[in-house]
Amino acid sequence: MSDLTLPTEAKAVTFAAYGEPDELRVTDLAVPQPGPGQVLLRVGGAGVNALDWKLRRGFLQGVFPVTFPHVPGLEAAGTVVATGPGVESWQAGDEVLGLASAAYAEYAVAEAATLAARPADLPVETAAGLPVAADTAVRGLGLLDLKPGETLLIHGAAGAVGTLAVQFAVEDGVRVIGTAGERDQEALRELGAIPVLYGDGVIDRVREAAAGEPVVAVLHTSGDGVLADSVALVGGPERVVTIAAAQEAGPLGVTFTSGGSTDTAVGGLSRTLALHAAGTLSAPVRTTLPLADATTAHELSERGGGRGKIVLLP
Ligand SMILES: NC(=O)c1ccc[n+]([C@@H]2O[C@H](COP(=O)([O-])OP(=O)(O)OC[C@H]3O[C@@H](n4cnc5c(N)ncnc54)[C@H](OP(=O)(O)O)[C@@H]3O)[C@@H](O)[C@H]2O)c1
Known part of the structure; x- marks a missing residue:
């Protein structure tokens, strides 16, 4: 030592x-x-x-x-x-x-x-x-196995985890619809996401924002009572992941993820620091x-x- x-x-x-x-x-x-x-x-x-x-x-x-x-x-x-x-x-x-x-x-x-x-x-x-947000964003997105051009919904996209998840997904060529409050709509747009207001009727607004393209995956970081409609939106629980609603997730067959690994910790920081080096990290x-x-x-x-x-x- x-x-x-x-x-x-x-x-x-x-x-x-x-x-x-x-x-x-x-x-x-x-x-x-x-x-x-x-x-x-x-x-x-x-x-x-x-x-x-x-x-x-x-x-x-x-x-x-x-x-x-x-x-x-x-x-x-x-x-x-x-x-x-x-x-x-x-x-x-x-x-x-x-x-x-x-x-x-x-x-x-x-x-x-x-x-x-x-x-x-x-x-x-x-x-x-x-570190926590980077680990969690990489872990959550990794479970969703996204391809360029696919449309992803992120609930809580302006939070600490959501903000990094939006940036990683956009960098990967994924089309991101993100939910946030009124204050954060413009910030989400600047990150390259399509902003949608959270609250009652959110899934209808997401459908409208998707403009005919299928939403194929959901990363849920915030918001109560939206998982069942999220599963219906993508047509099944397989590509719906939550970091914040363990109890709601279980009966729906939605994956709840908690606790990272060395790979996700290092992978998250590496992606985040690459964005910083490029001058684009928010x-x-x-x-x-x-x-x-x-x-x-x-x-x-x-x-x-x-x-x-x-x-x-x-
Ligand atoms: N499982 C894990 O491994 C793991 C890891 C990290 C975090 N977490 C959990 O994940 C959650 C988010 O963490 P965070 O660090 O990103 O938190 P955060 O920075 O506090 O962000 C939470 C975001 O959710 C937004 N929000 C509030 N109500 C919402 C709603 N109904 N629909 C959509 N978004 C809504 C907030 O917006 P306003 O500012 O407008 O209220 C805020 O932007 C926390 O519950 C945390 O405990 C879990």
């Missing part, structure tokens, strides 16, 4: 009981040690995801039980400060982004194989919000907040209604 001079304790955001956003506290905790295949990051930014507050509320106890005190945070951008046994791909001082655990902290551990180098011209706050950041304002970050995330990632800056 190589390391710089590291403190033994550092600040992390924890919750010690399920509940409201004000369960989140900044706490001094031992700096974690990277195990085999892992690196320790000095966190420059940690993306906030809906999963973080769903875990905090205890909604996912049956699927993802946590031990208290729990440090939320699934993704980060930061500087490698130590490497665990067997890690040769990174060294102290490297600037990286990727999936991480307990990332709402000054220091966090990540799997070396899932990281990517952060280009110097990609701001740390933007980078911090990319990955808005809604706001940045210090660790001490994690409560506000969760309140904003739970409330919704703003475009772009919320990012904590230790």
Whole structure:
């Protein structure tokens, strides 16, 4: 293990009981040690995801039980400060982004194989919000096996996952119809999608937007009660995938996907960074907040209604 001079304790955001956003506290905790295949990051930014507050509320106890005190945070951008046994791909001082655990902290551990180098011209706050969305977008689209010229519907196309999924699909020559609120219609058009308003009657508006071409696949990232009509739209559940409606999916035979792999983590970041290198990446950041304002970050995330990632800056 190589390391710089590291403190033994550092600040992390924890919750010690399920509940409201004000369960989140900044706490001094031992700096974690990277195990085999892992690196320790000095966190420059940690993306906030809906999963973080769903875990905090205890909604996912049956699927993802946590031990208290729990440090939320699934993704980060930061500087490698130590490497665990067997890690040769990174060294102290490297600037990286990727999936991480307990990332709402000054220091966090990540799997070396899932990281990517952060280009110097990609701001740390933007980078911090990319890994989960990139992994999820690549994973969801991969399950749909799309061909150029096919028409895909993305529910929630202006969200963090949707925004990347639109860009990847458009780059692949897929015709994308995306649902979003009024505020985001123009942003979707700029990404190359055909925008449609979400809400009552959405599938009728999608049919109209498709203008006679069959919609052959659906990626659902947001919106309640639309999966059954989505299955009817494409003529069966085989090419309907949701990342957000596990319970609705089951009885319809729709695929719910959760949890990535090294391949999807790396594949997602690679596609995203290629768009950045080409100067075309759209990955808005809604706001940045210090660790001490994690409560506000969760309140904003739970409330919704703003475009772009919320990012904590230790
Ligand atoms: N299974 C997995 O692996 C996985 C991975 C990542 C995320 N997720 C889940 O996927 C969901 C989306 O994540 P995200 O990070 O993209 O969230 P996000 O950035 O908060 O985006 C959610 C988007 O959905 C829009 N929306 C709200 N109501 C809608 C409706 N009725 N129809 C269509 N769109 C609607 C929101 O628009 P407004 O701003 O207008 O409200 C917003 O643009 C979350 O539930 C998250 O927990 C799952």
